[in-house]
Amino acid sequence: MPETLQFYLFAALAIGASALVIGQRNPMHSVLLLIASFGALAGLYVLLDAPFVAVAQIIIYAGAIMVLFLFVVMLLNAPQEDAHKDPFALVRQSGLTRVGAVLALLLLLQLSWALLSVSGLAGPVDAGGDAAVVSSVPELGRVLFTDYMFAFEATSVLILVAMVGAVVLAGRRENEE
Amino acid sequence: MFNSSFDAVIPIVCVVLAALAAMAAEAFRGKGERMPIGLLGLVGLVAAGVSSALLWNRNAASFGVLVADNFGLFVTGILVVVGILTILFSSEVLERDGIPAGEYYALMLFSLSGMIMMAMANDLLVVFVALEIMSIAVYVLTGIRRDKPEATEASFKYFLLGAFSSAFFLYGIAFTFGVAGTTRLDAIGELMAAQAMVDNPLVLLAMGLLMVGFCFKISVVPFHMWTPDAYQGAPAIVTGFMSTGVKAAAFAAFARVFLSAFEPYIADWAPAIWVLAALTMIVGTVVGVAQVNLKRMLAYSSIAHGGYLLVGLLSANEVGKAAILFYLAAYAVTNLAAFGVIAVLGARDQGNDELRDYAGLWHSRPALATLMTVSLLSLGGLPPTAGFIGKWYIFAAAVSAGYYGLAIIGVLTSVISVFFYLRVVVMMFMKDREVAGMPAQVSGLGMAALAVAIAAIFYLGILPTQVLDLAARSISTIF
Amino acid sequence: MIPLSHYLIVSAVLFSIGTTGVFLRRNLITVLLSIEIMLNAVNLSFIAFGRTHGTVDGQIIVFFVMTVAAAEAAVGLAIVISLFRHRESLNPDAFTALRW
Numbered sequence: 001m002p003e004t005l006q007f008y009l010f011a012a013l014a015i016g017a018s019a020l021v022i023g024q025r026n027p028m029h030s031v032l033l034l035i036a037s038f039g040a041l042a043g044l045y046v047l048l049d050a051p052f053v054a055v056a057q058i059i060i061y062a063g064a065i066m067v068l069f070l071f072v073v074m075l076l077n078a079p080q081e082d083a084h085k086d087p088f089a090l091v092r093q094s095g096l097t098r099v100g101a102v103l104a105l106l107l108l109l110q111l112s113w114a115l116l117s118v119s120g121l122a123g124p125v126d127a128g129g130d131a132a133v134v135s136s137v138p139e140l141g142r143v144l145f146t147d148y149m150f151a152f153e154a155t156s157v158l159i160l161v162a163m164v165g166a167v168v169l170a171g172r173r174e175n176e177e
Numbered sequence: 178m179f180n181s182s183f184d185a186v187i188p189i190v191c192v193v194l195a196a197l198a199a200m201a202a203e204a205f206r207g208k209g210e211r212m213p214i215g216l217l218g219l220v221g222l223v224a225a226g227v228s229s230a231l232l233w234n235r236n237a238a239s240f241g242v243l244v245a246d247n248f249g250l251f252v253t254g255i256l257v258v259v260g261i262l263t264i265l266f267s268s269e270v271l272e273r274d275g276i277p278a279g280e281y282y283a284l285m286l287f288s289l290s291g292m293i294m295m296a297m298a299n300d301l302l303v304v305f306v307a308l309e310i311m312s313i314a315v316y317v318l319t320g321i322r323r324d325k326p327e328a329t330e331a332s333f334k335y336f337l338l339g340a341f342s343s344a345f346f347l348y349g350i351a352f353t354f355g356v357a358g359t360t361r362l363d364a365i366g367e368l369m370a371a372q373a374m375v376d377n378p379l380v381l382l383a384m385g386l387l388m389v390g391f392c393f394k395i396s397v398v399p400f401h402m403w404t405p406d407a408y409q410g411a412p413a414i415v416t417g418f419m420s421t422g423v424k425a426a427a428f429a430a431f432a433r434v435f436l437s438a439f440e441p442y443i444a445d446w447a448p449a450i451w452v453l454a455a456l457t458m459i460v461g462t463v464v465g466v467a468q469v470n471l472k473r474m475l476a477y478s479s480i481a482h483g484g485y486l487l488v489g490l491l492s493a494n495e496v497g498k499a500a501i502l503f504y505l506a507a508y509a510v511t512n513l514a515a516f517g518v519i520a521v522l523g524a525r526d527q528g529n530d531e532l533r534d535y536a537g538l539w540h541s542r543p544a545l546a547t548l549m550t551v552s553l554l555s556l557g558g559l560p561p562t563a564g565f566i567g568k569w570y571i572f573a574a575a576v577s578a579g580y581y582g583l584a585i586i587g588v589l590t591s592v593i594s595v596f597f598y599l600r601v602v603v604m605m606f607m608k609d610r611e612v613a614g615m616p617a618q619v620s621g622l623g624m625a626a627l628a629v630a631i632a633a634i635f636y637l638g639i640l641p642t643q644v645l646d647l648a649a650r651s652i653s654t655i656f
Numbered sequence: 657m658i659p660l661s662h663y664l665i666v667s668a669v670l671f672s673i674g675t676t677g678v679f680l681r682r683n684l685i686t687v688l689l690s691i692e693i694m695l696n697a698v699n700l701s702f703i704a705f706g707r708t709h710g711t712v713d714g715q716i717i718v719f720f721v722m723t724v725a726a727a728e729a730a731v732g733l734a735i736v737i738s739l740f741r742h743r744e745s746l747n748p749d750a751f752t753a754l755r756w
Contacts, residue, residue, distance in 0.1 A: 015669050021689055022689075057722070114382050134706070155306055157287060164200070166733075351705065354705055
């Protein structure tokens with residue numbers, strides 16, 4: 001398939017699935033739709049000569065983070081009626097929500113205007129640089145462990161904080177019922 | 178290749194090691210056994226403070242992304258003081274309220290390490306990771322009292338809006354990366370200077386998005402919606418830590434990013450900051466007047482103080498930059514003292530943070546009432562406290578930079594704010610005690626902390642020149 | 657050959673969808689998912705920009721963003737669980753403090 005067709009296919013899938021995510025009543029459906037969207041994004045990453053990141057996206061995002069979400073959704077076992085029942089609830093949302101949605105739309109329009117009006121963006125995305133260099137895993141490793149060394153170590157602190165935090169908030173305490 | 182000097186990392190490493198030691202101590206603690214975990218934290222913080230002092234004027238840089246320049250070290254000093262005071266106040270609150278000590282200290286120290294990283298970061302990605310470390314720990318600390326629904330709800334609201342704004346901040350980094358090809362602040366600064374003639378919409382977008390992210394963290398109007406609920410719902414000592422440490426770190430990073438990397442574009446972002454500063458000062462003060470809950474009132478007071486700091490940022494001249502640092506120091510000590518008093522006076526089941534709970538405090542607990550009065554006067558900017566000098570310098574900087582309108586708004590809002598601060602003072606002095614339930618004794622550590630805080634407030638207010646000089650010398654290294 | 661602007665527009669659309677999702681607040685889980693959508697949108701921008709510059713830096717930054725997203729998701733879900741213990745509901749309207 002020509003590259004353009006692939007791009008439009010993946011892009012449409014990503015956008016469509018994401019748009020459906022926020023409209024679902026059942027959180028389980030939302031999570032599964034988001035997994036589909038992430039898969040489409042992985043496809044886009046492959047088109048951008050980033051195969052390692054694409055695989056990481058599937059493994060980490062779709063495979064770990066979304067599974068965590070699924071666990072929590074199933075654990076909480078919230079009944080479906082919790083979400084708004086009324087099919088026109090979206091339209092009859094409170095005023096502030098409507099303002100927010102309008103603001104989001106304005107944001108999109110402004111971003112699109114800015115992106116379309118900048119001259120430097122019209123060129124093909126893979127004009128600069130060599131595809132072989134950009135997609136090579138050894139190159140990724142080299143740059144990660146030299147230029148980004150400190151950020152890498154700092155991230156370990158971040159993960160530790162998240163672990164401690166999750167246990168503190170959600171774990172069982174000895175003196176609780 | 179990365180820089181061979183590890184010096185700049187040392188303060189951060191000290192704090193992280195202290196946090197890890199706190200976790201280990203908690204893990205090996207027998208059930209019911211009392212362990213001075215806070216002491217580990219204090220040791221680590223003192224070590225961090227000492228190493229920061231030793232690094233002064235040496236401009237050490239590590240890994241190309243951390244710069245221990247005087248600016249970063251000054252803010253690190255403020256953060257170390259915030260940490261020490263918080264630990265001293267926490268020691269008696271934790272046991273009383275049933276908060277798990279080891280995890281609390283670990284999270285607090287990790288958050289502090291993230292704050293120090295933010296103050297020293299020379300790279301947008303490191304700023305982002307440090308911001309997340311700081312924030313995630315604070316979200317958890319807000320909700321650490323799982324038995325209180327308002328704390329949990331506050332924690333969720335804070336988390337939600339925090340993560341939302343982080344995404345905006347990250348988008349700003351993406352556009353900056355797109356234009357510059359790097360996330361290093363010094364490289365970006367050079368590129369921006371070279372490009373300043375060309376009006377690139379991507380750069381404007383990037384600045385706008387980054388500003389949204391920062392403005393959320395420092396509770397600038399209209400991104401302040403989370404602050405009153407989060408400050409009110411969280412335990413008082415956590416609120417003290419949040420309102421001072423997070424603001425100082427976020428402000429340091431904000432100043433570094435916008436006054437060095439995006440400085441060539443100052444004509445574009447200055448008007449936006451003008452409007453935000455004015456809005457923040459006005460809304461923070463006006464809405465604060467109507468509050469009856471002390472924590473909520475202090476939350477709006479914090480919002481207003483963020484506005485004053487923005488005025489200093491906007492002035493961007495020599496006096497303005499030094500004024501920001503001094504103001505951060507004064508504000509940190511003062512706010513922490515105020516929240517410390519609230520924390521110490523609380524009880525497990527009731528926060529004792531409504532205004533009426535403080536009626537007649539002067540008669541029953543004169544020491545605490547004095548400290549509260551001094552803190553409130555400093556927040557209001559009355560002499561001879563630290564707050565007065567801080568505001569004086571901020572407004573002086575604004576006037577010398579030509580921002581007369583902002584200076585006038587600032588003075589007016591300060592005067593109005595004195596009203597709601599004095600209302601608390603009057604309540605403490607005049608009325609008779611109505612409320613029982615306050616703890617009978619304040620522990621030695623708590624009194625020590627209060628004494629340190631009150632001394633600092635007066636020291637900064639009466640003999641500010643030493644610290645001011647320090648602040649002024651800190652600026653010259655980066656701007 | 658696909659222009660850079662196409663990728664950036666897709667990213668912008670996804671970002672806006674995420675923003676709308678946060679404002680719509682159908683249930684607590686969906687709100688967290690919307691934030692994940694926003695972060696993924698930014699990831700796409702990073703990779704696209706990185707490809708334009710011909711370096712791997714964009715991809716590396718994406719690794720860090722993924723890690724941050726994982727940490728945030730973990731803590732966010734822990735807070736949701738903690739909330740759920742109080743109210744047994746995922747409906748944002750049940751929580752009185754969750755006003756803007």
